Amino acid sequence: MDHTFQVDLRGVVDLLSHHLYGSPRVYVRELLQNAVDAITARRAADPDAPALVRVETPELTGDGTLRVHDTGIGLTEAQVHELLATIGRSSKRDELGFSRHEFLGQFGIGLLSCFLVADEIRVVTRHGDHPTVHWTGHSDGRYAVEPAPPGAGRAEPGTTVTLVPRRDADKWFGTPTVVDLARLFGALLPVTVRVGDVVTTSGPPPWPTTPGAPVDRAALVRYARETLGFDPFDVLPLSVPEAGLTGAAFILSTPVNPAARAGHRVHLKRMLLAEHADGLLPDWAFFAHCVVDATELRPTASREALYEDSLLAATREALGDQVRGWLVRLAKHDPRRLAEFLQVHHLGVKALALHDDEMLRLVDQWWPMETNVGTLTLAEFRQRHGLLRYAASLDEFRQLAAVAAAQDLAVVNGGYTYDTELIERLPAVDRSVLIERLEPSDLTTRFDSLDPQVELALRPFLTAAQRALERLGCEVVVRAYDPVSLPALYLVSRSAAFNDQLAASRDRADELWGGVLDALAASAPPDRPQLVLNHRNPLVRRVTTLTDPELAGLAVEALYGQALLLGHHPIRAADAALLNSSFLGLLGRAVPGQE
Numbered sequence: 385m386d387h388t389f390q391v392d393l394r395g396v397v398d399l400l401s402h403h404l405y406g407s408p409r410v411y412v413r414e415l416l417q418n419a420v421d422a423i424t425a426r427r428a429a430d431p432d433a434p435a436l437v438r439v440e441t442p443e444l445t446g447d448g449t450l451r452v453h454d455t456g457i458g459l460t461e462a463q464v465h466e467l468l469a470t471i472g473r474s475s476k477r478d479e480l481g482f483s484r485h486e487f488l489g490q491f492g493i494g495l496l497s498c499f500l501v502a503d504e505i506r507v508v509t510r511h512g513d514h515p516t517v518h519w520t521g522h523s524d525g526r527y528a529v530e531p532a533p534p535g536a537g538r539a540e541p542g543t544t545v546t547l548v549p550r551r552d553a554d555k556w557f558g559t560p561t562v563v564d565l566a567r568l569f570g571a572l573l574p575v576t577v578r579v580g581d582v583v584t585t586s587g588p589p590p591w592p593t594t595p596g597a598p599v600d601r602a603a604l605v606r607y608a609r610e611t612l613g614f615d616p617f618d619v620l621p622l623s624v625p626e627a628g629l630t631g632a633a634f635i636l637s638t639p640v641n642p643a644a645r646a647g648h649r650v651h652l653k654r655m656l657l658a659e660h661a662d663g664l665l666p667d668w669a670f671f672a673h674c675v676v677d678a679t680e681l682r683p684t685a686s687r688e689a690l691y692e693d694s695l696l697a698a699t700r701e702a703l704g705d706q707v708r709g710w711l712v713r714l715a716k717h718d719p720r721r722l723a724e725f726l727q728v729h730h731l732g733v734k735a736l737a738l739h740d741d742e743m744l745r746l747v748d749q750w751w752p753m754e755t756n757v758g759t760l761t762l763a764e765f766r767q768r769h770g771l772l773r774y775a776a777s778l779d780e781f782r783q784l785a786a787v788a789a790a791q792d793l794a795v796v797n798g799g800y801t802y803d804t805e806l807i808e809r810l811p812a813v814d815r816s817v818l819i820e821r822l823e824p825s826d827l828t829t830r831f832d833s834l835d836p837q838v839e840l841a842l843r844p845f846l847t848a849a850q851r852a853l854e855r856l857g858c859e860v861v862v863r864a865y866d867p868v869s870l871p872a873l874y875l876v877s878r879s880a881a882f883n884d885q886l887a888a889s890r891d892r893a894d895e896l897w898g899g900v901l902d903a904l905a906a907s908a909p910p911d912r913p914q915l916v917l918n919h920r921n922p923l924v925r926r927v928t929t930l931t932d933p934e935l936a937g938l939a940v941e942a943l944y945g946q947a948l949l950l951g952h953h954p955i956r957a958a959d960a961a962l963l964n965s966s967f968l969g970l971l972g973r974a975v976p977g978q979e
């Protein structure tokens with residue numbers, strides 16, 4: 385024998401409230417949606433039928449209930465039985481079960497959302513010339529249907545839905561709350577909605593809704609200010625005909641974290657679906673906030689998010705192209721504005737450029753980088769200097785920028801967030817790009833050696849100097865280079881820096897790990913850091929002629945300390961001690977008198 389499923393309405397309402405809808409406030413949306421659909425259905429047969437939805441809050445009704453009146457198609461008694469009391473039954477699907485295009489509803493559960501805030505729902509409805517029907521539904525699952533008492537029938541076709549609030553749901557029925565919710569969800573609806581005397585619909589959207597219609601920028605900026613709460617950097621109209629989508633992208637005027645997406649304001653058939661919907665734009669377009677209305681995109685059953693399907697994917701791509709087009713146009717016709725845009729969003733743009741070729745090209749062409757030959761984009765730098773030579777850290781750049789410039793070596797500062805990674809990714813998108821990381825020790829090859837005679841004469845000094853710095857593992861050399869004002873340069877090749885780190889770790893490591901580090905150290909080349917004294921510097925020349933080996937040692941130690949500090953090199957304990965002793969030693973020599 386066949387039986388029919390029984391539904392525990394309380395259980396279903398509990399499911400809706402805890403797992404489907406984000407907040408009980410959606411009851412306003414569902415009521416408006418049903419009223420608008422009913423008007424749409426009536427106007428399909430009678431285009432001149434009135435189109436008005438009136439909401440009366442308890443403040444107006446005076447009996448504690450909220451009422452929604454519509455001039456829609458209404459229901460016959462048979463339809464009331466079939467549609468209102470059957471969960472999942474909807475008049476808005478065709479014979480094959482597909483949602484009918486002209487309606488907002490489709491699932492046949494919307495009315496149940498009223499039970500999130502009401503214990504009892506009453507519907508008084510009239511379809512055409514049929515008698516008026518009264519339906520009362522209770523949250524415990526009971527319902528009653530009866531014809532209207534004689535003389536109490538509706539004068540006109542349409543429906544009135546009355547909610548008897550639950551005791552704990554009063555806050556959802558205050559007039560200001562209902563006005564706000566009606567505006568939030570239904571401001572763009574194509575039917576006039578009034579809450580009491582307040583019209584909550586605002587007419588058509590502020591963006592062009594037909595192809596070729598002019599863009600009213602002032603209206604869009606006003607909309608952003610009033611509805612989204614910010615002044616956009618720029619606005620661009622959006623259109624994706626396959627999705628029946630029109631709208632606008634508002635470019636944010638303050639930096640945002642690309643990973644923390646705020647989402648987009650999405651309307652479906654003029655009803656707000658979500659204020660923060662995901663998935664409408666590609667990730668890289670984090671700097672744009674969209675407001676759109678679409679007829680073909682599908683909602684999830686909660687009506688609070690977009691259903692991820694191939695149409696949404698195609699829409700995302702098309703919208704991405706339109707935002708990209710905006711960037712390209714800006715680059716072509718208004719580079720100054722593009723520079724302003726990048727000033728605001730460079731960190732986000734760079735983060736995406738690590739993965740997105742298009743963004744990388746944008747950074748390459750338009751982001752001004754610090755270099756030792758002035759501020760240039762990477763593309764400009766390559767055009768002027770060919771090879772893209774870069775320092776991989778801020779310290780390295782600071783240490784070497786001036787010296788490299790004096791040797792005619794142009795260097796880009798790759799020390800800021802993402803810059804080195806971006807430079808190193810450039811050859812992957814453009815094979816013709818040649819890059820080279822500046823190796824500090826490469827610089828020495830560009831310095832001039834001294835005349836052999838001079839070199840010979842410097843031997844005693846060099847011996848004393850080397851003795852002074854031996855215990856620090858530093859080699860002293862003398863070369864002639866520019867700028868003349870620089871007395872000494874401390875140069876650490878990358879392998880020497882690695883050795884230094886290895887030694888420091890070895891000191892802290894236990895036996896087993898220490899053994900591993902020793903093995904590594906053994907395989908590393910024995911490159912030592914160098915203190916390169918500049919023979920063109922007048923002070924250095926004087927130092928090299930000192931005959932007192934102790935004073936020569938002190939002077940070299942002081943030059944070593946100064947080179948470390950100037951180059952932003954780490955100062956180890958031994959270095960600090962040496963700085964201290966050389967300073968005091970020189971001071972002792974400088975101040976006359978005996979103990």
Ligand SMILES: Nc1ncnc2c1ncn2[C@@H]1O[C@H](COP(=O)(O)OP(=O)(O)OP(=O)(O)O)[C@@H](O)[C@H]1O
Nearest residue numbers: 418419422467474475489490491492493494495543
């Ligand atoms: N104001 C109204 N006027 C006329 N018919 C209505 C009205 N409200 C509800 N109905 C009828 O009741 C049915 C069920 O409504 P319900 O809101 O539960 O679902 P729906 O609107 O069809 O779909 P969804 O769950 O997506 O909102 C509707 O399909 C419609 O036929």
